[in-house]
Amino acid sequence: xxxxxxxxxxxxGAKLLVVDDRGRIAHAPRSxxxxxxxxxxxxxxxxxxxxxxxxxxxxxxxRAHIEIRLAARRSLAVDDVKEFLAIVFGNGDFRTRTEDRPxxxxxxxxxxxxxxxxxxxVQCVLGHPRxxxxxxxxxxxxxxxxLAHHGRPIQYAHMATLLELWDVWTPxxxxxxxxxxxxxxxxxxxxxxxxxxxxxxxxATLTHTAGISSTGDSELxxxxxxxxxxSIPERTLRAVMRTRAQRGRVVAVGTTVVRALEDSAAxxxxxxxxxxxxxxxxxxxTRLKIVDAILTGTHPPGTSHYALLRAFxxxxxxxxxxxELDAHAYRTHEFGDSMLVERSARQFHATCGAEALTAx
Amino acid sequence: MNGYSMNDLRRWSGVRVAITxxxxxxxxxxxxxxxARGAExxxxxxxxxQVERMASETGAHGIVGDMSNKEDIHRIAMQILGRLGGLDxxxxxxxxxxxxxxxxxxxTECEDFELALATNVLGPFRLTRSLLxxxxxxARERGSAVVLNVSSDAAVNAYAxxxxxGASKAALAHLTRIWNEEMIGEGVRxxxxxxxxxDTSLHALAVPDADRSTLKRPEEAAREMADVxxxxxxxRRAVESSASDMRLGPGLRRDDESGxxxxxxxxxxxxxxxxxxxxxxDMRLGPGLRRDDExxx
Numbered sequence: 001x002x003x004x005x006x007x008x009x010x011x012x013g014a015k016l017l018v019v020d021d022r023g024r025i026a027h028a029p030r031s032x033x034x035x036x037x038x039x040x041x042x043x044x045x046x047x048x049x050x051x052x053x054x055x056x057x058x059x060x061x062x063r064a065h066i067e068i069r070l071a072a073r074r075s076l077a078v079d080d081v082k083e084f085l086a087i088v089f090g091n092g093d094f095r096t097r098t099e100d101r102p103x104x105x106x107x108x109x110x111x112x113x114x115x116x117x118x119x120x121x122v123q124c125v126l127g128h129p130r131x132x133x134x135x136x137x138x139x140x141x142x143x144x145x146x147l148a149h150h151g152r153p154i155q156y157a158h159m160a161t162l163l164e165l166w167d168v169w170t171p172x173x174x175x176x177x178x179x180x181x182x183x184x185x186x187x188x189x190x191x192x193x194x195x196x197x198x199x200x201x202x203x204a205t206l207t208h209t210a211g212i213s214s215t216g217d218s219e220l221x222x223x224x225x226x227x228x229x230x231s232i233p234e235r236t237l238r239a240v241m242r243t244r245a246q247r248g249r250v251v252a253v254g255t256t257v258v259r260a261l262e263d264s265a266a267x268x269x270x271x272x273x274x275x276x277x278x279x280x281x282x283x284x285x286t287r288l289k290i291v292d293a294i295l296t297g298t299h300p301p302g303t304s305h306y307a308l309l310r311a312f313x314x315x316x317x318x319x320x321x322x323x324e325l326d327a328h329a330y331r332t333h334e335f336g337d338s339m340l341v342e343r344s345a346r347q348f349h350a351t352c353g354a355e356a357l358t359a360x
Numbered sequence: 361m362n363g364y365s366m367n368d369l370r371r372w373s374g375v376r377v378a379i380t381x382x383x384x385x386x387x388x389x390x391x392x393x394x395x396a397r398g399a400e401x402x403x404x405x406x407x408x409x410q411v412e413r414m415a416s417e418t419g420a421h422g423i424v425g426d427m428s429n430k431e432d433i434h435r436i437a438m439q440i441l442g443r444l445g446g447l448d449x450x451x452x453x454x455x456x457x458x459x460x461x462x463x464x465x466x467x468t469e470c471e472d473f474e475l476a477l478a479t480n481v482l483g484p485f486r487l488t489r490s491l492l493x494x495x496x497x498x499a500r501e502r503g504s505a506v507v508l509n510v511s512s513d514a515a516v517n518a519y520a521x522x523x524x525x526g527a528s529k530a531a532l533a534h535l536t537r538i539w540n541e542e543m544i545g546e547g548v549r550x551x552x553x554x555x556x557x558x559d560t561s562l563h564a565l566a567v568p569d570a571d572r573s574t575l576k577r578p579e580e581a582a583r584e585m586a587d588v589x590x591x592x593x594x595x596r597r598a599v600e601s602s603a604s605d606m607r608l609g610p611g612l613r614r615d616d617e618s619g620x621x622x623x624x625x626x627x628x629x630x631x632x633x634x635x636x637x638x639x640x641x642d643m644r645l646g647p648g649l650r651r652d653d654e655x656x657x
Contacts, residue, residue: 047497049441078445141421144442148435165434166490174446174494176438190492194545205497233501 001298001325004336005160007167009186015330015337017298021345023317025324030187030338033295039200040248042239043295046182046256047205049173052151052165053180053212057115062105065091068115068134069154071179071212072226076275079140081147083123085226087215088130094155094162098216107132116150118143128220154180154212158333168334177229178210183334184254184296202243204236208256208278213304224304228278230260237273240290249292249342255308258282261290284310293342298325298332312343364397371594372398376444376498379403380427380487381454382420383410385560386510389582390451391418397586402440405454427454427483428475437490447494449589450507452484452532458524460565465523473524480528484509485535492548499547504596506589509536511552513644525566533642540641549592554644555581584645 004011014030028036037043053070072085090102107129111122119137126132136143153168170185172193196203208230214221240261243250252258263278265271269289280286288311299305301322309318321339324330330337377394381387382403391403391414401420405411408424415422421443425436440447456479459472488507495505514522515529533552540550557563559575 047493049438049493052438078443081442141443144439145424147442148439165438169434169490170493172493172496173490174441174497176442190542190546197545205500235501 001300001330001332001336003158004331004333005158006335007159007161007163008335009167009170010189011331011335014187015328017321017324017328017330017337017339019313019317019321019339019341021342023313023320023344025320027324027328031192033187033338033340034192034195034199034201036340037196037199037201037251038249040243040246041251042202042204042243042248043196043251043253044204044206044236044240044257044261045170045172045185045188045253046178046208046210046260047170047172047174047185048178048182048207048210048256049170049176050153050165050168050178050181050210051176052147052153054152054154055115055118055147055150056152057113057118059105059107060112060114061108064105066104066113067092067101068113068120069179069212069215072228073177073209074229075277076175076177076207076209076229076231081136081140081143083133083135085126086132086134087212087220088132094157094159097157098214101216103129116146118146118150128217128223130215130217131220131223156334159335172205174205175207177207178256179212180210181334182208182210182254182256184257184338186335187295187338188253202239202248204233204239206230206232206236206257206260208260210254210256221304225259225278225281228256228259229275230256230263230278231275232260232264232271232273234273237271240271250290251293251295251340252291253295255282255294255296255305258288258291258294258308258311262286262288265289282311283307284315286311288312288343291343293340295338295340297334297336298330298339300332309341312341314344317344369398371590375399375448375593376446377401377449377451377589378440378444378447378491379451379453380483381405383407383414385453385562386555386558386578386581386585387451387453388414388418389578390453390585391420393579393582393586395419399449400444402444404436404440427452427487428456428478430482430486433483433486434490437487440491441494446498447491448498448502448505449593450488450491450495451510451585451589452487452507453510454483455480455510455562456525456528457562457566458528461568462521462525462566463523464521468524473527476524476528477531480525481531481535484532488539492543495548496543496546502597503547504593505548506551506592507536507539507548508551508553508585508589509533511536511554511642513554513556515554522566537641547596549596550641551588551592552642553585553588554642555585556645581645588643588645 016028016030018026018036055068059066067089069087070084071087088104090104092101107125109124113120120134123133123135153163168181209228211226211228259278263280377399379387382391383405391401394401395418403420404423406426411422411424423439425432456476458476459468499505511533512529514526515533536550536552556576558578559572
């Protein structure tokens with residue numbers, strides 16, 4: 001796979017690899033994605049907009065330069081912007097791989113941080129020298145203004161240029177609650193949404209605070225994903241119920257949508273509308289209860305996204321997928337090509353059986 | 361207290377509105393009008409001091425930003441969505457006259473024309489585009505969302521010395537029509553509203569010796585505009601909602617110059633929104649049109 005280093009959400013010539021429920025692999029132009037969907041399918045995307053979650057500033061006790069990456073919050077409530085989980089880096093910028101960034105100075109609770117116009121206090125250091133909770137001072141209005149003017153989207157060393165907010169907001173971006181872009185939705189332009197509607201494919205959204213995807217620190221990465229608040233609209237719940245009743249497929253756009261839907265249904269197999277906090281780690285042992293297929297980026301083996309795909313297909317199929325992606329020069333990472341992976345019929349039947357029992 | 365019925369207050373309650381140019385003229389009058397009706401409002405303008413004063417006076421959320429500056433647009437959009445938690449209505453009211461005093465096109469500096477285009481066309485385009493995901497989400501969940509672009513008769517008539525303003529407003533008006541054509545399937549409605557000649561600081565800059573007594577009060581235009589928004593927003597919600605206490609507003613009529621009344625407009629049928637085509641998105645609130653529907657009957 002080739003790393004996509006240009007901040008182009010819908011590159012001309014973007015590709016789509018399709019895995020059907022029997023594990024058969026096909027290739028298509030991503031612009032023709034709607035041809036891989038069927039009348040009666042329900043496509044659900046994450047409509048979170050991405051926060052400028054990277055804040056440079058100074059650790060006041062040592063005057064050391066630091067970068068804060070906001071990484072999680074407790075809820076989606078509008079005014080809940082005072083406290084964040086955050087990862088702290090030492091001096092440096094996005095041109096240095098996170099793996100090679102120096103650690104921050106030794107942090108302690110009560111330390112004051114000056115982040116441009118924002119002032120914050122370290123509340124707790126959470127068992128790792130880089131992982132803290134912080135509390136911003138000031139009103140929610142002042143915090144939003146400070147984030148808007150001083151924050152930058154989290155940057156990636158593999159990108160050729162600095163990412164701006166407009167690079168990372170998906171076409172459907174709404175509530176600014178994601179810490180990194182729900183990048184599977186980069187593929188959704190308004191023409192595609194209109195084409196879906198014409199063909200009887202329903203589109204719905206949920207909001208999920210897509211968290212930080214990697215920190216460059218293996219100990220920290222082992223803690224990912226952090227707990228992620230989400231909200232499922234009533235209309236989306238109704239669309240899922242209608243789709244399942246009519247034997248359509250629920251197609252999740254991105255891993256965050258899988259996480260929200262499956263977390264919501266984890267307890268008893270029944271989806272609920274409203275707010276929740278996704279704590280589930282989805283992988284090989286997960287029995288999917290809601291989602292039938294995922295539209296996602298291309299992910300190399302060893303990443304958490306790759307592990308999530310194991311909930312859809314078995315390892316030999318994923319190995320074949322990886323070989324195909326390599327053979328056809330697919331581009332990877334946030335701005336890369338896409339895959340549409342339907343969960344294998346075998347797993348599907350197993351889950352269906354379990355679900356029927358739950359419903360009874 | 362403010363002359364609005366409980367029903368008015370109930371239906372505007374929870375409606376989230378962003379208004380650019382919200383610290384003066386029509387924009388400010390609309391902020392006050394919609395706050396009085398019970399909407400939650402974010403006002404956007406360039407000067408911090410005025411933003412803070414007007415936000416505090418009206419109970420709106422104040423956001424500082426310059427519509428002509430590309431760098432500011434997503435900052436504005438993020439603060440709107442962060443503070444309101446979503447968006448039902450966007451009003452692009454911020455305007456630039458271009459050169460002041462007004463100049464013949466032949467005497468207009470390119471930079472002045474560029475500023476008019478940046479403020480009156482590119483800014484609204486960029487802000488609308490950055491908020492479209494939120495507006496479409498609102499339309500999916502609540503049945504409708506509205507973008508209102510403030511137009512002018514200078515967008516239609518070739519008035520000498522109004523070249524930069526008139527051409528930019530004409531571009532905005534046509535952009536609005538195309539937006540409306542393209543986004544109606546998403547449930548997002550786009551409207552051009554020409555409020556008529558008003559007694560505002562912008563008008564005073566353009567026509568310093570105007571007889572102010574002949575000009576419309578911005579408050580009056582704001583009331584009419586709020587009724588237009590209500591028509592576009594609640595008509596669809598009333599149709600889509602099963603709630604019995606929603607009523608179609610008190611007889612607002614649209615002056616689209618063809619004499620077509622709002623009641624003649626195609627209705628939204630739940631589940632078939634994608635098939636609806638409503639090309640009427642232009643409105644003139646000319647002198648004489650009042651909220652009172654007797655006037656246009």
